Amino acid sequence: MKGWRFVVNLRWAAYLAVTVLFAVACGLLSNWQFDRREQALAEIRKVTENWDREPVPLEQVLPTVDSFDDDQKWTPVELRGSYLTDEQVLARNRPFNGRPGFEVLTPLQLDDGSVFVVDRGWLPVGNEQDYPDDVPAPPVGEVDVVVRLKPGEPVLPGRLAPDGQIATVHLPKIAETLDAPLYSEAYGLLVSEDPAPDTRPLAALRPAEDEGSHLSYAFQWIVFGILGFLGLGYAIRNEYRIRNADEPEEQERARKRERKRAARAPDDAEIEDRILADR
Template identity: 75%
Template sequence: MKNWRFVLHRRWAGYLAVTVLFAVACGLLSNWQFHRREEAVTEINRIVANWDREPVPLEQALPELDSFEEGQKWTPVTLRGRYLEDEQLLARNRPLNGRPGFEVLTPLRLEDGTVFVVDRGWLSVGNEQDLPDDVPEPPAGEVTVVARLKAGEPIIPGRSAGEGQIATVHLPDIADRLGAPTYTGAYGLMASEDPAPATRPVAAPRPAEDEGSHLSYALQWIAFGVLGFIGLGYAIRNEYRIWNADDPQEQERARERERRRAARTPTDADIEDSILDNR
């Protein structure tokens, strides 16, 4: 008679608990990867919808100084004013294509007296590492700028910067430095400026529209969770064969398995014939 009583042993209860916990962990990791893919797809949709759209006036996109919604990211806006070159800042630790560098942040005083922070582009580190070799001057006088909106960055504890530099684009801090009414909901990555200077920092490239391998990883975690139960079932089956070794039906199945195994294993004569055939 078949004997399944061994599965009631607490050892197997422990195996089952471990398998369930492993499956739950795999499920959570899979959901995390699905969520990351959803975020990546949402960002790609923003790039497609906003990057090449027609610019809108800044005051239309951001009616208040602290206005900004994540769905507006990369939206081009037009603004007109004068650069505050003396208030220019360098954002540290900004790599581009694997090269370390800075982003040049130049406040633009608009015609109504408010200030909007423009990221004019990227500069490589110079010979001294802590500064670019040269920072191109912004256009003097009235300038018309097209910039793409981007949210400010949070404060990162423990990061510091030297004179004229910042570690993170935290717009409220920049507003305090300027002592003027400043847009704190978003700043802008410059797309163009008129009049255009002879030289300017490297323009921000269009972000890559790549959702990554998150879907593949999510499906892999699901497969790992299923494999855990398959492994548990295989272990139970082997234990069952041991406990029921004296059962006639199980003995017959064991003999059948041995016959199939023997049929798949080549004999010495088979090996010799194969060698002769190859020759």
């Protein structure tokens, strides 16, 4: 079949359909990477806007025990109360700089009777692997505390924990053991305690303000989608050359391509020079 009429058949229609589906998939993956970048930028904005703020009273930021807005993440707040040491639990499977460990969660009973969970910091696994070798005790009696707010975590199906530990910082789970209203939407990463104990778990680090490679990945998926159509065009053009090889115009194009290849090919002297240079 001469000319371009060969493309009007089911085979090339199927190739086109596959190419279109591939391009759509690439477009969806590209949008997913753009969305992930926006999420990363939103997290960076929360760090830059909230991390270094002056602490304010907890009730000024969270007027009720069930109030919290994600834009308040990392906001420093001040609390006063007494630690409920007997209700302390460990959040397991908490890596820190590549090391496995735990985070120490100690409920703090405030002067109004409500309870706020304080993450006092990180401890490495101990010799028994399933518990730290030592858990520094919190201050006894009334204490002034500064924390940075963080949202509670969901339950992860299949994640179990032994007594005295929890798989995730799921605040309603901690509330089950308390006889007082608990702030159920947010807890706090410890910044300081007054009076300060002699030792305390390792404090949380400022999150890295890095948006990652999502933008470059997004553009790569766009390029892949374009390459799919370029590949289809190349395949169509190649078959056209084969089917129309005896046409004068196509023969002339073939001769031009051959002359270009011959012009690019090194002569015997250049080949000999390269061999001598490699010795």
